[in-house]
Amino acid sequence: MKVFISYGSAADQVTALRLQALGAVNGLTVYVPPAHTRQSPAVLLDPESGQKLKDADVVLGVIGAGVSEACRQELNTSRALPKPTIVMSDPLFAAQLQPYFGPNLVVIDPVNPDRTELAIVQHLKSIDAGQKAKKALIALGTLALGLLILAPQD
Amino acid sequence: MRPPTCTLEASCLIALDHLDLLPQLSLLFSRVLVPRAVRVELFRRRQTKDRLRAVLKSYAFVERCDDYDKAAVEILLIERARQGVKDRGEAEAVGRRLAPWLSSMIPGAAIWRSALVAVFTEPSGF
Numbered sequence: 424m425k426v427f428i429s430y431g432s433a434a435d436q437v438t439a440l441r442l443q444a445l446g447a448v449n450g451l452t453v454y455v456p457p458a459h460t461r462q463s464p465a466v467l468l469d470p471e472s473g474q475k476l477k478d479a480d481v482v483l484g485v486i487g488a489g490v491s492e493a494c495r496q497e498l499n500t501s502r503a504l505p506k507p508t509i510v511m512s513d514p515l516f517a518a519q520l521q522p523y524f525g526p527n528l529v530v531i532d533p534v535n536p537d538r539t540e541l542a543i544v545q546h547l548k549s550i551d552a553g554q555k556a557k558k559a560l561i562a563l564g565t566l567a568l569g570l571l572i573l574a575p576q577d
Numbered sequence: 578m579r580p581p582t583c584t585l586e587a588s589c590l591i592a593l594d595h596l597d598l599l600p601q602l603s604l605l606f607s608r609v610l611v612p613r614a615v616r617v618e619l620f621r622r623r624q625t626k627d628r629l630r631a632v633l634k635s636y637a638f639v640e641r642c643d644d645y646d647k648a649a650v651e652i653l654l655i656e657r658a659r660q661g662v663k664d665r666g667e668a669e670a671v672g673r674r675l676a677p678w679l680s681s682m683i684p685g686a687a688i689w690r691s692a693l694v695a696v697f698t699e700p701s702g703f
Contacts, residue, residue, distance in 0.1 A: 436638065443600065
């Protein structure tokens with residue numbers, strides 16, 4: 424099972440790398456784009472990221488600290504391909520992302536994480552994906568939820 | 578709660594990179610700092626220079642660090658010079674460790690670890 428993690432900004436990469444490590448020990452091949460793709464205002468999708476996106480079975484978006492152009496492009500490409508996708512977002516960016524990602528968007532509620540979990544499950548019920556893909560997405564989505572809520576902040 | 582942070586010195590950075598374990602440091606630390614002297618040391622050889630550049634470009638949580646206790650570094654260097662060894666990279670990694678918010682460091686030489694534990698014991702420890 425190949426997973427592509429598209430993170431919002433360079434600050435979100437650490438969450439993506441933690442998910443990559445946790446996914447790897449559970450047999451998932453997780454690709455996290457390099458940080459420089461988030462630091463330059465590139466108009467075109469990084470070729471390596473584009474290829475990994477095509478190869479991926481599922482796509483997970485992690486947006487906690489901001490949304491870069493690269494992240495927007497990756498998630499739009501994932502929607503166009505189309506790939507089973509979940510975009511986990513901080514409530515701060517929900518309004519900005521809702522028009523683009525609609526039902527793929529799961530807004531993190533730090534006060535009621537069970538609601539977020541329910542939103543993930545409901546979204547997975549609505550998408551057309553294999554059992555393995557759904558399992559991977561629910562596992563990684565839940566881990567992302569925990570990491571985004573519990574990670575210490577400055 | 579402050580994000581867990583560590584300072585790397587040259588040999589550790591090379592070893593972790595060689596084993597492709599740098600991304601896994603993200604499980605333990607939110608920030609990994611590379612002091613100036615460590616960068617200077619690694620920039621002396623083309624191979625390590627290219628790798629360090631690639632690491633800094635690829636991982637946002639690995640950061641350049643120029644903010645450390647310079648007086649402490651000089652004192653540590655004097656102590657090391659008495660033993661006939663000069664390693665500014667390790668001294669700066671240790672100097673960075675002295676910043677009160679820094680939770681950990683990964684030094685290469687055991688002697689530095691024991692010296693630090695003896696002198697600067699903190700509840701967070703190593």
